[in-house]
Amino acid sequence: MNVLLIIIIALLFPGLINITRSLLSGRKGPGLLQPLKDMIRLFRKGSVYSNTTGFIFRIAPTISFAAIISASLVLPIGPWKALISFDGDFVFFIYMLGLGRFMSIVAAMDTGSSFEGMGASREAHYGMLAEPAFLILFGSLVLFTGHYSFADIFTTMRNGTGFAYGIGFMAAFLIFLFTLVETSRLPVDDPRTHLELTMVHEVMILDNSGFDLGLILLSNALKFAVFGTVIADFFLFEASAWVAIAIFVGIQAVIAVLVAFVESFMARFRMTHNPQFILSLTSLAFLIFVGILLFLEK
Numbered sequence: 001m002n003v004l005l006i007i008i009i010a011l012l013f014p015g016l017i018n019i020t021r022s023l024l025s026g027r028k029g030p031g032l033l034q035p036l037k038d039m040i041r042l043f044r045k046g047s048v049y050s051n052t053t054g055f056i057f058r059i060a061p062t063i064s065f066a067a068i069i070s071a072s073l074v075l076p077i078g079p080w081k082a083l084i085s086f087d088g089d090f091v092f093f094i095y096m097l098g099l100g101r102f103m104s105i106v107a108a109m110d111t112g113s114s115f116e117g118m119g120a121s122r123e124a125h126y127g128m129l130a131e132p133a134f135l136i137l138f139g140s141l142v143l144f145t146g147h148y149s150f151a152d153i154f155t156t157m158r159n160g161t162g163f164a165y166g167i168g169f170m171a172a173f174l175i176f177l178f179t180l181v182e183t184s185r186l187p188v189d190d191p192r193t194h195l196e197l198t199m200v201h202e203v204m205i206l207d208n209s210g211f212d213l214g215l216i217l218l219s220n221a222l223k224f225a226v227f228g229t230v231i232a233d234f235f236l237f238e239a240s241a242w243v244a245i246a247i248f249v250g251i252q253a254v255i256a257v258l259v260a261f262v263e264s265f266m267a268r269f270r271m272t273h274n275p276q277f278i279l280s281l282t283s284l285a286f287l288i289f290v291g292i293l294l295f296l297e298k
Contacts, residue, residue: 001077001080002072002073002075002076002077002080002082002083002229003069003072003073003083005077005229005245005248006072006075006077006222006225006226006229007222007225009225009228009229009249009252010218010221010222010224010225011035011036011039011221012032012033012036013221013224013225013228013252013253013256014035014221014224014256015030015031015032015033015034015035015036016032016253016256016257016260017256017257017259017260017263018030018034018035018260019031019032020256020257020260020261020264021260021263021264024260024261024264024265025264035217035221038214038217039214039217039218040214041214042209042210042211042213042214042217043211043214043215045209045210045211045214046210046211047208047209047210047211047212047213048209048210050111050112050207052111052112053110053111053112053207054110056103056106056107056110057107057110057111057207058212059103060103060104060106060107060110061103061107061208061212061213061215061216061219062215063099063100063103064099064100064103064104064215064216064219065100065215065218065219065222067096067097067099067100067103068096068097068100068219068222068223068226069222070096071092071093071096071097071100071226072222072225072226072229074089074090074092074093074149074150075093075150075226075229075230075233076150076151076154076233077229077232077233077236077244077248078236078239078241078244078245078247078248079238079239079240079241079244080241080244081151082150082151085149085150085151086149087148087149088148088149089148089149089150090138090142090148090149090150090153091135093150094131094134094135097182097223098127098131100219100223101123101124101127104120104123104204104205104216105120105123105124105204106120107204108120108123108203108204108205111207113206113207115203115206116203116204116206116207118203119199119200119201119202119203119204120204122200122271123200123201123204125275126181126188126200126274126275126278129275129278129279129282130178130181130182130278130281132282132285133174133178133278133281133282133284133285134175134178134285136282136285136286136288136289137171137174137175137285137288137289138153139289140285140288140289140292141153141157141167141171141292143289143292143293143296143298144164144167144292144295144296145157145160150233154233154234154236157234158234158235158236158237158238163295167288167291167292168234168235169234170284170288171234171288172231172234172235173284174281174284174285174288175227175230175231176227176231176255176258177280177281177284178227178281179224179227179228179231179255179259180259180262181278181281182223182227183220183223183224183227184200184201184202184220185259185262185263186262186263186266186267186268187262187266187267187268187269187277188200188268188269188274188277188278189201189202189268190268201220224259225252228251228252228255228256229248229252231251231255232247232248232251232252235247235251236248236251
């Protein structure tokens, strides 16, 4: 059930972002299902490969997609437990996302293109700066709750004190910013531009086409839904199945609208300022860590 809900969110909510962004700019814009239609259209096409690419370029989209699906398996949603749950599963989660990023980077470098190599370099740099924030955050939550798995951490946070709720809101805000970085959206990257000197994610997939490109777009949508699920898990209190689904979908919708607002009213940072923005995530995670230490009197 968990993976099914995440896939449904991934297929529908990119369209909601586009609709909201279009309305905010005074345009009608594409329909809710347009991103899904684009993926289906690409899945029906064959992929074209350059003579300079090798087998890594061909298998990278599939491995990246499998890594995102694997990461979703450890996430609980309301009354539904994660399909896989064990101590330290949050480390497995970030490593699966890291594997997906690694395959995207090596696939871009496998093309031999200087543009795609430039995008791969930026992606590796941003990932190196962003991942410590996630690990520091959940390491802090492990210290605060005394548990080492997503399910136990979220349950303890939801049933905790007012301080726990405050930490949960700060953690959700941090993960929202982390989502902007991981999904290559404003203010870090502009997915609507095709100017090679400013692109990060888009420039890495210039050589992909057909089925492979559709798989990459689906993987990016799944990544958005996965991080939205992590945020929603901080607020999914004990409730019946249908109430939990309603709350889950509502939180995901709010996240999609917030992303659209950021993309509509916030300009993309200069490339030299992106590392400063990403490092601010680690600073916020460290602030949460220090707050927990003070609260626990350690």
